[in-house]
Amino acid sequence: EELAIVGSWSNLPLYQDFETPFWTEKLPELTDGEFTAQLTSFDQMGIAGSDVYRMLGDGVFDVGATVADYTVGDAPELEGLDVPLVATTPAQAQAMVEAARPMVDDIMRDRFGAEVLGIAPYPPQVVFCKGEVASLADLEGKKVRGSGRMTTKFLEALGAEGINIAFSEVPGSLERGVIDCAVTGAGSGYSAGWWEVSDTLMTIPLGGWDAVVIAMNADRFDGFSEDQQATLKSAVAEGLEAPAWAAAEGGLDNDIACLTGTGDCASGEAASMTLVEPSEADVETAREILTTEVLPDWAERAGGDWATRWNETVGQAVGVTIQ
Amino acid sequence: MIWTVAISLLGLMALSIPVGIVLFILGIGVGEFYSAFPLLRGLGQVIWSASNSSTLIAIPLFVLLGEILVRGGVAERTYAALDKWLSWLPGGLVHANIATATMFSATSGSSVATAATVATVAMPQAEKLNYDPRLFSGAIAAGGTLGILIPPSINLIVYGFLTETSIPRLFSAGLIPGLLMALAFIAVTAAICLARPHLGGPSRSFGWSERANSLVQLVPIILLFAVVIGSIYAGWATPTESAAIGVVMAGLIAIFLGDGLGPRAMAQALHGTIRISAMIMLVVAGASFLNFAMTSAGLGRQLTEMIEGSGLSPFGTLLLVIALYLVLGFFIETLSLMVATIPIVVPIMAGLGYDKVWFGVLMIVLIEMALITPPVGLNLFVVQGARKSGSINDVIMGAIPYVLVMICMIAALIALPGLALWLPSIL
Amino acid sequence: MTDALHGALRRANRIVALILGVALLLTVAFILTDVILRKFGWGSLGGSDEVSGYVMAAVASWGLACALLDRAHVRIDVLRQKLAQPSQAAMDIFAMIVTNGVVLLIAWHCWPVLQKTLERGSRANTPLETPLWIPQGIWFSGWLWFALSATLLSLIGIAHLAKGRRAEFDAAIGMGSELQE
Ligand code: NA
Ligand code: NA
Numbered sequence: 001e002e003l004a005i006v007g008s009w010s011n012l013p014l015y016q017d018f019e020t021p022f023w024t025e026k027l028p029e030l031t032d033g034e035f036t037a038q039l040t041s042f043d044q045m046g047i048a049g050s051d052v053y054r055m056l057g058d059g060v061f062d063v064g065a066t067v068a069d070y071t072v073g074d075a076p077e078l079e080g081l082d083v084p085l086v087a088t089t090p091a092q093a094q095a096m097v098e099a100a101r102p103m104v105d106d107i108m109r110d111r112f113g114a115e116v117l118g119i120a121p122y123p124p125q126v127v128f129c130k131g132e133v134a135s136l137a138d139l140e141g142k143k144v145r146g147s148g149r150m151t152t153k154f155l156e157a158l159g160a161e162g163i164n165i166a167f168s169e170v171p172g173s174l175e176r177g178v179i180d181c182a183v184t185g186a187g188s189g190y191s192a193g194w195w196e197v198s199d200t201l202m203t204i205p206l207g208g209w210d211a212v213v214i215a216m217n218a219d220r221f222d223g224f225s226e227d228q229q230a231t232l233k234s235a236v237a238e239g240l241e242a243p244a245w246a247a248a249e250g251g252l253d254n255d256i257a258c259l260t261g262t263g264d265c266a267s268g269e270a271a272s273m274t275l276v277e278p279s280e281a282d283v284e285t286a287r288e289i290l291t292t293e294v295l296p297d298w299a300e301r302a303g304g305d306w307a308t309r310w311n312e313t314v315g316q317a318v319g320v321t322i323q
Numbered sequence: 324m325i326w327t328v329a330i331s332l333l334g335l336m337a338l339s340i341p342v343g344i345v346l347f348i349l350g351i352g353v354g355e356f357y358s359a360f361p362l363l364r365g366l367g368q369v370i371w372s373a374s375n376s377s378t379l380i381a382i383p384l385f386v387l388l389g390e391i392l393v394r395g396g397v398a399e400r401t402y403a404a405l406d407k408w409l410s411w412l413p414g415g416l417v418h419a420n421i422a423t424a425t426m427f428s429a430t431s432g433s434s435v436a437t438a439a440t441v442a443t444v445a446m447p448q449a450e451k452l453n454y455d456p457r458l459f460s461g462a463i464a465a466g467g468t469l470g471i472l473i474p475p476s477i478n479l480i481v482y483g484f485l486t487e488t489s490i491p492r493l494f495s496a497g498l499i500p501g502l503l504m505a506l507a508f509i510a511v512t513a514a515i516c517l518a519r520p521h522l523g524g525p526s527r528s529f530g531w532s533e534r535a536n537s538l539v540q541l542v543p544i545i546l547l548f549a550v551v552i553g554s555i556y557a558g559w560a561t562p563t564e565s566a567a568i569g570v571v572m573a574g575l576i577a578i579f580l581g582d583g584l585g586p587r588a589m590a591q592a593l594h595g596t597i598r599i600s601a602m603i604m605l606v607v608a609g610a611s612f613l614n615f616a617m618t619s620a621g622l623g624r625q626l627t628e629m630i631e632g633s634g635l636s637p638f639g640t641l642l643l644v645i646a647l648y649l650v651l652g653f654f655i656e657t658l659s660l661m662v663a664t665i666p667i668v669v670p671i672m673a674g675l676g677y678d679k680v681w682f683g684v685l686m687i688v689l690i691e692m693a694l695i696t697p698p699v700g701l702n703l704f705v706v707q708g709a710r711k712s713g714s715i716n717d718v719i720m721g722a723i724p725y726v727l728v729m730i731c732m733i734a735a736l737i738a739l740p741g742l743a744l745w746l747p748s749i750l
Numbered sequence: 751m752t753d754a755l756h757g758a759l760r761r762a763n764r765i766v767a768l769i770l771g772v773a774l775l776l777t778v779a780f781i782l783t784d785v786i787l788r789k790f791g792w793g794s795l796g797g798s799d800e801v802s803g804y805v806m807a808a809v810a811s812w813g814l815a816c817a818l819l820d821r822a823h824v825r826i827d828v829l830r831q832k833l834a835q836p837s838q839a840a841m842d843i844f845a846m847i848v849t850n851g852v853v854l855l856i857a858w859h860c861w862p863v864l865q866k867t868l869e870r871g872s873r874a875n876t877p878l879e880t881p882l883w884i885p886q887g888i889w890f891s892g893w894l895w896f897a898l899s900a901t902l903l904s905l906i907g908i909a910h911l912a913k914g915r916r917a918e919f920d921a922a923i924g925m926g927s928e929l930q931e
Binding site: 336337338339340341342343344347348351363364366367368370371373374375376377379380383384387554559560563564567568570571590592593594596597598599600601602604605606607608698704707708714715716 | 764767768770771772774775777778781782784785788789798799800802803804805806807809810811813814816817820822823824825826827828829830831841842844845848849852853855856859860861862863885886889893925
């Protein structure tokens with residue numbers, strides 16, 4: 001079976017280092033030639049990341065991958081997959097995603113007519129700031145470039161101001177004081193030179209992990225035999241999900257080393273940003289805001305019994321309960 | 324697939340079906356014949372994504388800026404002043420077209436908006452003074468393309484966004500090549516008109532006092548440039564927001580330094596803005612859908628195989644990529660061309676060691692060429708739209724010498740990368 | 751009757767263009783306010799880029815009919831200009847009918863975008879949480895208006911052609927040669 005795949009951002013490592021080799025080379029190997037694939041990415045097709053699942057549901061292609069957080073306009077309950085700040089290590093993030101998987105399966109079926117094949121992480125979305133920022137509380141009154149609805153709500157609750165500007169405009173905007181801080185993956189920030197214009201790196205995942213859900217049109221998936229379905233799912237789990245998560249573990253350490261100059265940087269010359277690691281108090285504050293403001297707000301947006309379901313799954317995995 | 328699409332494109336356009344509609348028809352055709360998927364179901368979503376764009380809003384804003392300068396008499400005075408300084412050259416007023424386009428390029432981020440503005444003020448003069456319509460309109464179409472090389476530039480914003488390159492750096496990199504190309508346009512025009520004086524219309528000389536007095540007419544445009552570019556570099560505004568600041572500034576200039584801007588003139592400016600923007604947007608929407616269909620059908624894979632499979636040296640690859648843009652630029656609308664190819668081409672070029680800022684400037688020159696090569700060349704369309712009579716063939720013919728200048732500019736950028744990279748390195 | 755219809759269509763589209771123009775001016779004001787507030791540290795209105803996108807979508811749908819009535823959509827005349835009058839008219843009516851068909855098809859395929867939004871109650875993934883049916887409803891109705899205008903213009907063209915009214919035919923769907931203001 002030949003599959004038409006639409007992958008995530010083509011300029012990021014997830015696509016270049018994991019999606020591309022998986023769909024073009026590993027998939028035929030892992031499935032004994034049962035499946036082959038033609039790959040492109042949503043940005044190359046000129047479609048918005050938020051429209052990928054809409055088109056997937058229409059059968060415009062077989063498999064689509066995009067950041068779940070982009071599509072919460074169509075499915076607010078999907079915000080529960082990637083809650084900022086609750087998972088600080090790749091292992092925790094993976095536990096969070098695994099706990100959320102049954103929820104995500106249902107959401108993708110109901111909202112988009114799609115079957116989830118796997119969920120892969122982008123690097124944690126950390127904070128680059130110009131000037132001294134020693135704790136989460138210091139963000140109060142600052143202008144922060146963040147993306148995602150929950151992150152913006154969290155910033156508002158902190159007393160910071162969420163500003164929406166394009167990725168490529170961040171360095172200039174930091175330099176000239178249009179914004180004080182910006183959120184992105186540590187690796188992206190390193191390769192885009194954000195360290196040239198900012199001083200402090202806060203390694204709290206303020207923007208969450210931007211989990212990418214890889215899903216297949218349900219009609220197409222249901223048309224396969226059970227054997228084929230199992231083969232395909234295990235191929236994705238083994239050939240795409242697992243390596244992407246494994247790389248998240250080492251990748252973050254390397255990126256932090258490159259940005260702060262503490263440790264070995266394999267990607268090039270190291271910068272010398274000041275590393276601010278989350279303190280106990282920061283984590284406490286964050287959880288307090290999450291459980292009292294941000295998450296209840298979400299529960300209302302999502303409606304139904306999503307808060308209960310979340311508490312029983314993701315909440316248990318990360319130790320947070322929506323009041 | 325590329326060739327079938329190209330030939331069908333020529334055929335349908337020759338039937339005088341509107342260009343935007345032709346692009347939609349081709350997109351539907353590619354979906355039917357080259358893809359196993361019901362791409363037509365994605366049509367609405369693609370159009371919505373292409374139109375709901377806070378980057379593209381800069382196009383109507385820059386067009387409006389130009390319309391206000393025209394209705395407020397500012398554009399006409401700028402044009403007249405530059406005429407006094409340049410019309411002694413062989414080619415006369417054609418030089419004023421280029422110089423006016425260069426000045427407006429510094430306030431407008433859009434090539435089509437620049438061409439539209441200059442065409443509106445300049446075209447009436449061509450008939451009055453009996454100029455050859457080809458060279459005269461070709462110079463406006465070509466001069467207008469400087470709008471995206473001289474900062475600000477919508478296309479450089481798009482490039483910066485897609486390649487994660489600093490936009491202010493890209494902007495500063497475009498300035499020197501942009502000015503050099505303007506000078507080269509003037510030199511080529513003079514050379515052509517020396518050889519064929521009847522193309523150029525009368526050379527007219529003005530006294531030095533008259534010239535000196537006219538300088539004051541250039542102040543508004545310089546002021547506008549300072550505000551638009553200054554707002555970006557001073558950190559007040561993002562490049563897209565600077566377009567809105569430019570509109571307000573243009574309005575103030577028209578009211579206080581120009582002929583004023585009454586409700587009637589404003590209504591005309593708005594009507595003109597919507598007409599031109601909608602014309603452009605139909606082409607952009609059609610091109611987005613065609614791009615979507617072609618990418619679904621494997622355009623990216625074909626390009627990747629062609630470039631990576633060629634086994635060429637870095638320099639050979641560069642030449643191949645340039646040739647590719649030359650060919651694709653004939654047929655594909657420029658923003659779609661950039662969106663479809665940058666994610667494939669730029670990582671390859673960066674991997675071969677080419678500087679992304681430098682390559683961005685090189686690509687913009689190639690994109691400028693695409694804007695004035697038939698059959699799909701938005702600037703040709705815009706200039707033709709501003710003419711009262713004649714065929715689009717005139718504009719196409721007239722633009723050819725300037726295409727050759729652009730090819731020389733590409734060679735110069737390869738030979739002397741510092742043309743682009745020096746300014747960003749000292750800022 | 752046809753003339754009255756054509757005149758009414760033109761006037762209606764002029765009004766549409768004016769409304770779009772005013773929307774553009776309001777966007778300018780919005781962006782400028784945001785820039786000034788930010789510059790002086792008075793906070794931010796937020797969402798100016800989101801609203802800009804919606805205005806752009808409105809211009810790019812409602813404006814299309816205005817450009818059609820002004821005969822501003824680009825057509826290539828390489829072949830047409832070499833032909834005699836009757837063949838030119840045939841090309842004009844052919845181009846108009848093809849355009850009309852494609853626009854109807856597009857409008858038809860734009861509906862599912864709004865339909866999904868309505869079914870799911872989709873909201874923009876931004877701090878504003880704009881209910882998407884509003885901007886998409888405006889956008890979709892713009893395409894409907896374009897389809898309606900194109901259909902009426904086709905009928906007007908056919909009527910002029912049938913009566914042999916050459917000048918009126920040209921003014922309706924010919925190639926723009928006298929774009930009057
Ligand atoms: Na410019
Ligand atoms: Na072209």
